[in-house]
Amino acid sequence: MEVLIVAVLLFSLLSLVTNFLVKGKRMTVKTEALSSLQREATKLSRALGRDLARACGDRYQWGTEGIIFLSTKSTDSAQPTLEFDSATGMVLWKKWVAYSLDSETQTVRRYTQDLAGPTPDQFAPPSAWDLADLAGLPVNEGKTVANNILEFVPTGKADSQSMEFRIVAVGRVPLGNMAEKDKELRVEIKTMLRLGSVAP
Amino acid sequence: MKTSQKKRQPRKGIVLPAVFAVLLVLAFVVLGITTMSTSSLRHTTFSIQDDQALYAADAGLTRALAEYQANSNFSDASGSGQTVYSGKIASTGALYSVNLYSNDTSAPITVPGGAEIPPNTALLVSEGTTASKRSKRRSAVLVQKGLGTVQVGSLANAIKSENSKFFAFDSRKEAADYVGTGVDPNSLVSQQAVIATNEASGTPVELTNSEVNGSILVGPGGDPNAQVSKDSNSTTGQVGVLTEKIEIPDIDVPALPADDDSGDPPVPATYKPTSASDHISFSQASDGTMTIINQCFKCIIQPNGDFEVSEDAYGSNGAKHAKGNLLTGQYTNLGGSNFDIAIEDDAFLIGGDWHGIKMASDGTFAVDPPSNSSSSVWASGNTQTFTAPAWVQAGIFDKIPPDETNPTDLDSGYYGDVEITSGITELVDSSTMVIRNLEINSGGQLNLPKDGKDVTIYVTGSLKINGLNAILNETRSAPNLKIYYTGKEPVEVSGGGSSFVTLFAPDAPITLSGEGSTFYGALATRKALTLKDAEFYYDVATEGVGTGTDGTTMKILAHQRL
Numbered sequence: 001m002e003v004l005i006v007a008v009l010l011f012s013l014l015s016l017v018t019n020f021l022v023k024g025k026r027m028t029v030k031t032e033a034l035s036s037l038q039r040e041a042t043k044l045s046r047a048l049g050r051d052l053a054r055a056c057g058d059r060y061q062w063g064t065e066g067i068i069f070l071s072t073k074s075t076d077s078a079q080p081t082l083e084f085d086s087a088t089g090m091v092l093w094k095k096w097v098a099y100s101l102d103s104e105t106q107t108v109r110r111y112t113q114d115l116a117g118p119t120p121d122q123f124a125p126p127s128a129w130d131l132a133d134l135a136g137l138p139v140n141e142g143k144t145v146a147n148n149i150l151e152f153v154p155t156g157k158a159d160s161q162s163m164e165f166r167i168v169a170v171g172r173v174p175l176g177n178m179a180e181k182d183k184e185l186r187v188e189i190k191t192m193l194r195l196g197s198v199a200p
Numbered sequence: 201m202k203t204s205q206k207k208r209q210p211r212k213g214i215v216l217p218a219v220f221a222v223l224l225v226l227a228f229v230v231l232g233i234t235t236m237s238t239s240s241l242r243h244t245t246f247s248i249q250d251d252q253a254l255y256a257a258d259a260g261l262t263r264a265l266a267e268y269q270a271n272s273n274f275s276d277a278s279g280s281g282q283t284v285y286s287g288k289i290a291s292t293g294a295l296y297s298v299n300l301y302s303n304d305t306s307a308p309i310t311v312p313g314g315a316e317i318p319p320n321t322a323l324l325v326s327e328g329t330t331a332s333k334r335s336k337r338r339s340a341v342l343v344q345k346g347l348g349t350v351q352v353g354s355l356a357n358a359i360k361s362e363n364s365k366f367f368a369f370d371s372r373k374e375a376a377d378y379v380g381t382g383v384d385p386n387s388l389v390s391q392q393a394v395i396a397t398n399e400a401s402g403t404p405v406e407l408t409n410s411e412v413n414g415s416i417l418v419g420p421g422g423d424p425n426a427q428v429s430k431d432s433n434s435t436t437g438q439v440g441v442l443t444e445k446i447e448i449p450d451i452d453v454p455a456l457p458a459d460d461d462s463g464d465p466p467v468p469a470t471y472k473p474t475s476a477s478d479h480i481s482f483s484q485a486s487d488g489t490m491t492i493i494n495q496c497f498k499c500i501i502q503p504n505g506d507f508e509v510s511e512d513a514y515g516s517n518g519a520k521h522a523k524g525n526l527l528t529g530q531y532t533n534l535g536g537s538n539f540d541i542a543i544e545d546d547a548f549l550i551g552g553d554w555h556g557i558k559m560a561s562d563g564t565f566a567v568d569p570p571s572n573s574s575s576s577v578w579a580s581g582n583t584q585t586f587t588a589p590a591w592v593q594a595g596i597f598d599k600i601p602p603d604e605t606n607p608t609d610l611d612s613g614y615y616g617d618v619e620i621t622s623g624i625t626e627l628v629d630s631s632t633m634v635i636r637n638l639e640i641n642s643g644g645q646l647n648l649p650k651d652g653k654d655v656t657i658y659v660t661g662s663l664k665i666n667g668l669n670a671i672l673n674e675t676r677s678a679p680n681l682k683i684y685y686t687g688k689e690p691v692e693v694s695g696g697g698s699s700f701v702t703l704f705a706p707d708a709p710i711t712l713s714g715e716g717s718t719f720y721g722a723l724a725t726r727k728a729l730t731l732k733d734a735e736f737y738y739d740v741a742t743e744g745v746g747t748g749t750d751g752t753t754m755k756i757l758a759h760q761r762l
Contacts (some may be wrong), residue, residue, distance in 0.1 A: 053761035080314030
């Protein structure tokens with residue numbers, strides 16, 4: 001009799017613990033997935049923010065494919081961090097930067113192409129790429145910035161010093177239950193990214 | 201008695217192990233969650249601190265810029281990279297410090313880090329640090345400072361430049377034996393060719409394929425971006441806005457002692473016309489000043505030739521008022537409507553609304569009577585003639601300025617028409633001359649010898665300077681040769697290799713033209729200044745044609761977050 005009672009109690013306890021662990025795991029997985037998506041969106045936001053701090057509000061083009069802009073930061077670390085045109089004081093452009101969104105893999109890659117040398121604005125060459133070119137850029141030449149990105153676009157809210165971006169990251173959470181389908185999660189952030197250079 | 205004792209069997213339960221197992225599992229779960237949370241917290245903390253550092257850096261910059269905007273001065277900054285501001289963000293404890301690198305020279309300078317900054321700019325680098333010192337971010341801004349107070353090399357209400365260039369040089373720094381093309385390269389002054397207009401609307405400055413190696417100032421309240429028009433082939437330095445207009449004063453033509461003038465005033469005499477008149481009266485003061493009162497106007501003539509005439513408003517015509525000098529031929533209408541005035545070699549004529557007067561070298565005054573109905577014309581129709589006082593004849597018409605054609609030299613004095621069409625006319629050292637009409641045509645040359653200096657020419661009628669080297673200033677210094685033109689006819693200067701001149705022509709448009717035409721000095725007009733295929737070198741030794749203050753305090757050229 002005692003054994004039976006203990007067995008029942010133990011079974012109940014184990015069931016409770018198991019149920020707790022399963023629920024906890026689901027919550028953990030979901031939280032981790034959401035956290036991961038947010039981390040991806042944040043990574044993209046931070047990377048974009050760092051690059052746009054060296055860009056100019058009048059010197060970019062964007063679309064659903066990505067964004068292309070001139071940057072004052074050189075890939076050559078030997079070059080000065082800051083350089084200005086000694087006659088006009090305007091920034092000297094060093095390279096083109098592109099953030100390309102691969103809609104199939106939901107991956108954002110960053111591409112750069114150096115200019116021939118530090119170039120004043122009035123002599124800046126035409127864009128290294130068109131938006132339509134972004135999809136065809138070699139995957140191995142780009143640096144993966146973030147995954148699970150559905151879209152990242154300026155919202156249109158902008159001034160001369162900053163512009164707002166909407167970044168949407170999506171992912172699926174395996175819930176570990178045959179009866180349930182994976183659940184789709186979506187994280188959307190809107191963030192004002194500051195621009196660095198001033199339009200001439 | 202035998203008692204049986206049951207051997208006590210040790211009990212074996214699974215509760216305790218089960219509890220331990222559960223606790224162990226829970227411990228792992230908690231550990232895992234804690235690890236994840238710690239990692240996430242660390243990431244978030246780093247992100248927050250990075251942002252705090254950046255915002256602290258930006259706050260420092262904002263404070264520095266606000267200070268400069270308000271005071272046009274970075275507090276006690278000497279411009280050598282010193283820390284001008286430091287502070288703390290109250291809410292986060294983040295710190296900032298702002299370093300200033302100011303370029304007050306006329307050439308670019310290199311600041312630590314390798315960046316070159318242009319003249320008249322300041323680089324502010326703000327570093328933000330979190331309270332924990334874990335994160336540091338920098339934010340830098342390059343600002344163009346206002347021009348401050350500058351001397352203007354060329355001033356006009358409208359400036360139009362086609363295929364032309366503006367430079368600045370200092371004639372005092374030219375090598376004494378310099379003979380090359382243009383100016384001595386060592387005398388060039390970077391970015392100091394200041395051109396200005398008082399206009400604050402429209403597009404008073406138009407540059408087509410032109411280069412301004414210096415600054416442009418537009419009129420008070422103007423917009424530099426709107427008032428200065430330049431095509432894609434044109435370049436200019438800084439553009440500012442004048443705090444107040446630069447006035448070009450009226451030219452005051454001096455009274456020069458003539459050779460036959462003892463300096464004594466005419467003998468006072470009471471003058472009365474020889475014929476009776478019912479509408480004109482003459483009177484003469486003890487100093488010789490003569491007053492003629494017509495039915496409509498009053499004219500006062502002094503022995504030195506100065507005259508002033510005035511007339512009340514008539515009908516829709518405003519009151520008339522004019523001043524001038526019979527000897528120099530210069531006069532200015534100052535009233536609401538104008539007199540008809542003509543100053544000729546042998547006559548002085550004034551026409552008011554209905555009546556006029558003609559004072560002639562034959563000693564007569566011709567006055568039109570009340571019945572005359574010709575308006576705005578002097579002494580037309582029926583006239584009455586009176587005998588003028590003797591001093592008019594002796595003091596004015598007997599000193600008719602001579603005309604000169606291709607003179608070998610020009611010394612101080614009054615001249616009528618001076619025409620130089622061939623040969624060289626040397627200007628006498630330290631001389632001042634008043635010329636009614638000056639014309640230098642192709643082949644002729646007005647020459648200031650190498651040892652000449654302090655020559656001033658006043659031109660009151662018309663000024664025409666055509667031909668390469670029509671003005672040859674061998675001193676190569678514009679302050680040594682000044683031309684003041686009081687007339688209104690357009691002035692065209694073809695320039696030449698050594699046209700070093702300061703030219704004031706307040707009421708006349710000026711054109712510098714001709715392939716390769718070069719002009720050195722300073723220019724001022726209230727009308728238009730036009731350059732076509734020409735180069736203008738502002739000689740800073742002239743100290744300009746005026747002083748202008750740029751009301752612009754600063755302009756942000758570039759902003760970088762590092």
